[in-house]
Amino acid sequence: MKILKEKSREYKGNSYFKYKVNIPEGALNRAHLKEGEELLITAEPGELLLFAKNKKKQEFDGIRSKLYREALMKYPEARVEDIEVMKKYLAPKKGERILEIGAGSGFFSRHISELLGSEGRLIVSDSSLEQLEEIKKLGKDNIDVIQFVQFGSEKVDLEKDKVDAVWSLGAMHHMFKKSKSFENLSRITKKGARIVIADVFSGSNLAKHFDDKVAKFCIVGHEVAFWSKEYAESICYLNGFSKPKFHDLDIKWKFKKKEDIGFFLYKLHGMTKTTPTNCLKGTEEILGVQKKGRSYYLNWPLTLFITYKK
Ligand SMILES: C[S@@+](CC[C@H](N)C(=O)[O-])C[C@H]1O[C@@H](n2cnc3c(N)ncnc32)[C@H](O)[C@@H]1O
8 A cells, every 4th residue: 555645734835734545444443443533653664553542452451450559559568678779779869850661550650759859850651551540640740651652662752851860670571672762761861861770681580480470371471571681781882871780689579478479479460370379389489488587588589780871
């Protein structure tokens, strides 16, 4: 099919055009779209994507998003060490402008927003509108919410007020175009800005846990692209960032009862194709659980890297 150009109107001496393509009926049917439906468009070199607003389901929509939220609400103590990691390595300062990638239901967002204070700004992004709705409910004046349908392939419009720092934990392994995303980050960060990313790295026990258990039992599967230190270094090099410094974190998630670990992971990872008991069994084998005092600790070995805009 060809793109057809048609003049649509003349206004104050300027001509305006619209472009048409003939879409085969079969394609519309397969997409469950109808005549008259309102579409949004995203563009990339050589590619246009048309989609119905609020209908493009993301991996973290529906039951997956609901269970994720429930896990965090039911076990608010479990991830306290994650917050300490954010405070230590991102160390948000009053008045800064920070972008959070894959913010989910806002586990870190409310803490970051408090540390930035009323003069600061937190821009939270996620591909799932349902996850972002939870962040809107926090009702914080210094938080802006944006949806990336596929962060990395889309332009983030932050040209005027560039950011001081970028934070992302446990999200970027869902992104297949990391190099494109770093191109964007390079454009929207100030000179000297820090990028702090904590995520799952290939070869780690966490990667094993996700590939062996979550991919099999998660309601929406788990097809992802884990990081390697070499690749992280290459995309920093290619996009004007300093050589990243890596930290293999020794995070432990904390629970009152051993069974809670199974319930937490069952919900957090939407592993509805198995049982909480099996989730606990699998994780004990791969990640390891220890009892200290009255609490149980689950190893959660993320790797974090920091790089600065040159
Ligand atoms: C495991 S959750 C982590 C959420 C949050 N950072 C936390 O630690 O609780 C991963 C999040 O990444 C989001 N995500 C997946 N693909 C993404 C993309 N391409 N761009 C931005 N966010 C994405 C998901 O919707 C989900 O909310």
